Amino acid sequence: HCLQFSSLLLFCFGLCSSWWGGVQMGPPDPILGVTEAFKRDTNPKKMNLGVGAYRDDQGKPFVLSCVRKAEALIASKQLDKEYLPIGGLGEFTKACAQLALGNDSEVLKSSRNITVQTISGTGSLRIGANFLSRFHGGPRDVYLPKPSWGNHTPIFRDAGMQLKAYRYYDPSTCGFDFKGALEDISKIPEQSVILLHACAHNPTGVDPRPEQWKEIADIVKKRNLLVFFDMAYQGFASGDIDRDAWAVRYFIEQGHNIVLSQSFAKNMGLYGERVGGFTVVCKDAEEAKRVESQLKILIRPIYSNPPMNGARIASTILSTPDLRSLWLEEVHGMANRIIKMREQLAAGLKKNGSSHNWQHVIDQIGMFCFTGLKPEQVERIIKEYSVYMTKDGRISMAGVSSGNVGYLAEAIHAVTK
């Protein structure tokens, strides 16, 4: 009787269609797709210039010594694994804010910031987007630079915001379209949100110069825009953490109460540990408390509270003097290696007899370089030279080493001559 009943159930169920029959196959991730193709390639000279994770000069992932030392220190303390508060590890959020804003920041002294620990940069942007969606009284539009990190758009969209753009990259110079940016920003409706890359713009590597930042800050103030800074590369861009945070600090000094996303994925090599922060600079400490309470309400139904491991490592490094010094050295080292590869690539292209101007390779900063290669050229360089990059001609300089920079110069020259 029992057997009949359950077979009957299965039979009935078999007649019904699946709940998910209408679910389409999601489009493949463009960046991951590059890595997949790279993996399949058997060419011994192949190069993966797709994904944005730092590699050493042997092409290997780099675990910073300060990280290993911090881990050993933490292990010796035999800490428990109790839940963190919703807003994260206190020592971490404090150090995180100090790193971005500077030790002497008036904002920190008056406690008018709230900084919560987030799931790296993505998690920070998402929490920020959700917060704006719920509490920002202005227009629902977020203005991104053209182009911007691919994931910015879906993050803000999923949070219920709308996306618009301002001119940023000038393909004719492979540099900053300063005039175009100012023109567009001057037309943005008041109280809209404008997203700015604090340093090492992703994907172009093109950053405004300080004088240009000043003018941008000025026009943004005139338009009364809410500034959302995305800082994923502090220290990693120029090698100097204060220099890379200059724009963020300048805007605050000028009276912009910004919101800020920080990531420790690249500058501490803590990619998979998911370490980040989200800061709201408020009018005063009382407002910061109210904002904090609402951020917690947003965070709780997503993941309750953040992961400990990475935050503990980051906080240990930032607050232990000799680990902090070691970190500053290592981050300087990573930035330097990238800068050196840029110089060698530009020199290599010249040596190969390229008639093009490759100055932008040196002028651009951070992990990525917008080569200026057109889609057909990208296709050729992948097919004929096994040099893998994204369709927009973006290369991750981290994937370039002294061992392969020569080959890269040859390949780029070959498809552009």
Place this chain on the structure above:
Amino acid sequence: MSVFSEVPQAAPVAVFKLTQDFTNDQFPKKVNLGVGAYRTDEGQPWVLPVVKKVEKIIVHDDRLNHEYLPILGLPEFRSSASKIALGDNSPAIQENRVGAVQCLGGTGALKMGAEFLRRFYNGDNNTKTPVYVSAPTWENHNAVFSNAGFEDVRPYKYWDGEKRGLDLTGFLGDLESCPERSIFVLHACAHNPTGTDPTQEQWKQIAEVMMRRKLFVFFDSAYQGFASGSLEKDAWAVRYFVSLGFEMFCAQSFSKNFGLYNERVGNLTVVARDPDNLKRILSQMEKIVRTTWSNPPSQGARIVAITLNTPELFTEWKDNVKTMADRVLLMRAQLKAKLQSLGTPGTWEHITDQIGMFSFTGLNPKQVEYMVKEKHIYLMASGRINMCGLTTKNIDYVAESIHEAVTKVQ
């Protein structure tokens, strides 16, 4: 004029406020029976011995680094975690129709499942599909589903306050009368906050109605192993539903059974009809993950994966889990015995009938207030206590205090 001047102060999350109040209390005999984390008999957090062992292995393995995990998480974590829920020999796994998404704890797994369902279940972005959560339930269930966009999150009858047990008639009644295709969040074992689970026979009845009325099965499994001490026993309901052929989700947490609370280790197990459906589902899950946290944290998942995939460590883990479950069972037995010997009015069978970390004592809000204010014993307003907060050293004080509360306060 600040853009945030209108932002209202939100009420604090109750369970964390309780712990905060406890921490600030100077009373020497204070007891925290609030937040759901395991404590030893010394009242201390317990990092599982097997976890300490595995962490050492990880720290000394030079091949390991901190690179990004894939979007869906560490593959060996996902597959071994799903196996824990469904069983090694699960036909569904053998048929290649089981997949998983590594998430940030049980909360993260519920969140991913909810986001997916809102987008793709019962039509296109159908935010009106009713989502049923038990009355009562873990308070965050409501927010997870409503924040994912569901407009209609409702209670299903579950706890019978008078008889202090499962209101099966009410539960089945709601299953029969709800709109077809409603989503039901079921507690796999050790129901939070009541500690009251359906029996196997009752689960069979529940499953029959759900199948017939085309209701969606979403299990929340936060205490596997922790409830009875047996992984298999605690997964019985989940496995039974899988065997009936449901397409379903199971949100798993490894916070309690691995004591990895702050590493945020969770897994959303997806049981699909066939491999093709599974593939498409996972591809869409990736998109949702990408805009929420991009990829999950590696440390906790590594610890669990190494443990589950290494026979001696797996055995040691099961032993550690049993240690925790056994201590809870002991405290239940002792609390009941003491209340009975004190002659505390009422019946106290439910203390040992209930299972898992929590017990719904039956104390009313006034009695709870008495416990907190007069006796410095911190428990939730619902009367829920965390059995793990009891130790051989404080159990007499707690029993006497409950006795006082029940006799003095109506």
